[in-house]
Amino acid sequence: DGGITQSPKYLFRKEGQNVTLSCEQNLNHDAMYWYRQDPGQGLRLIYYSQIVNDFQKGDIAEGYSVSREKKESFPLTVTSAQKNPTAFYLCASSGLAGVTTGELFFGEGSRLTVL
Amino acid sequence: QKEVEQDPGPLSVPEGAIVSLNCTYSNSAFQYFMWYRQYSRKGPELLMYTYSSGNKEDGRFTAQVDKSSKYISLFIRDSQPSDSATYLCAMPGSARQLTFGSGTQLTVLP
Numbered sequence: 001d002g003g004i005t006q007s008p009k010y011l012f013r014k015e016g017q018n019v020t021l022s023c024e025q026n027l028n029h030d031a032m033y034w035y036r037q038d039p040g041q042g043l044r045l046i047y048y049s050q051i052v053n054d055f056q057k058g059d060i061a062e063g064y065s066v067s068r069e070k071k072e073s074f075p076l077t078v079t080s081a082q083k084n085p086t087a088f089y090l091c092a093s094s095g096l097a098g099v100t101t102g103e104l105f106f107g108e109g110s111r112l113t114v115l
Numbered sequence: 116q117k118e119v120e121q122d123p124g125p126l127s128v129p130e131g132a133i134v135s136l137n138c139t140y141s142n143s144a145f146q147y148f149m150w151y152r153q154y155s156r157k158g159p160e161l162l163m164y165t166y167s168s169g170n171k172e173d174g175r176f177t178a179q180v181d182k183s184s185k186y187i188s189l190f191i192r193d194s195q196p197s198d199s200a201t202y203l204c205a206m207p208g209s210a211r212q213l214t215f216g217s218g219t220q221l222t223v224l225p
Contacts, residue, residue, distance in 0.1 A: 103149070106159050
């Protein structure tokens with residue numbers, strides 16, 4: 001089945017540790033996104049990429065890093081510089097038309113908790 | 116002022132009721148208006164979208180856009196317990212980045 005796979009689903013991290021969240025898609029989509037969701041705040045864009053080896057910062061990129069070495073993969077690293085990393089992280093992808101219309105396909109999310 | 120404002124609820128209705136979910140926005144450049152549905156602990160899924168002003172109907176769901184008032188609505192007819200979810204409005208802006216509302220949590224009671 002075509003879709004977006006995020007892993008792990010739940011992750012616990014000690015303060016000062018970097019963690020990497022995986023996102024893989026088999027929809028042959030060019031664009032991929034990472035969002036953060038906090039209670040009562042909707043979704044906020046962290047990073048996005050419209051083509052391999054290129055990505056742009058979103059509204060809240062500080063303390064995060066990404067790479068786009070393959071079309072199918074867009075991993076997100078939450079670094080120790082992120083002051084409040086506990087959140088629900090969502091990866092999404094879209095085709096070229098979806099970049100204009102806003103039609104995104106989301107994964108099931110990764111919940112990160114900092115202990 | 117946020118670009119997209121949405122009443123967070125929570126909203127609780129009996130089964131069979133008509134539900135009205137609303138968003139206001141400030142950016143007159145928005146052309147596409149999206150509604151996403153998100154079940155608890157899941158990723159959002161696109162429910163429907165409209166382009167420019169007017170209505171769009173899909174089964175029990177109707178999306179309405181009033182660009183003169185910068186106001187969009189999602190109506191759910193004959194609501195079911197399976198409609199219980201958080202509903203997010205979203206609009207792509209000039210930078211092709213989606214701006215999301217904060218979401219309205221809906222519970223349909225059997």
